[in-house]
Amino acid sequence: MSSPTTPDGSETDASPTESSAEAVVRLEAEVADLKDRLLRALAETENLRRRAERDVGDARQYAVSRFAGDLVGVADNLERALASVPAEAARGSAALKTLADGVALTGRELLQVFEKHGIRRIEPLGERFDPHLHEALFEAADPSVPSGTVSTVVSPGYVIGSRPLRAAKVGVARGGPDGKKGD
Secondary structure: OOOOEOOOOOEOOOOOOOOHHHHHHHHHHHHHHHHHHHHHHHHHHHHHHHHHHHHHHHHHHHOOHHHHHHHHHHHHHHHHHHHOOOHHHHHHOHHHHHHHHHHHHHHHHHHHHHHHOOEEEEOOOOOEOOOOOEEEEEEEEOOOOOEOEEEEEEEOEEEEOOEEEEOEEEEEEEOOOEOOOOO
């Protein structure tokens, strides 16, 4: 006995004992399986596309982190240069005042460039201590503010996007009322 043939003369995979109803059921199951596999592949491709977009966005935002971290030191040095000029000396000498004004303008322009590229300076004075953004250098007894509050900023911090670029170096108050929310 030969295998069943299609109208064009080619043989089918169906066995001679398989009825047409069984063949339809088998083919429908195969179609459902293939459709499921296709939908899973499409979903995986979409997830991969979204992940790649997120990675590219992160790379754009955070690619300059190392370079920006180095420039943060330049901003600190500009501030130190301004702080080292006594006010009386700047008032007494026009040349020294002009130099100090130039250094101040350069510092402000650097901070504007930082802002333009998503780098923010953080001055946490009076805020609750956050170990992700602050580096505690010391504790100071201060009963006038809640414990755990930043009472002194030794060096400002910087963040790029939502990530810390450099932690703010701070002193933290202790001895005051508990600073936890809800108390």
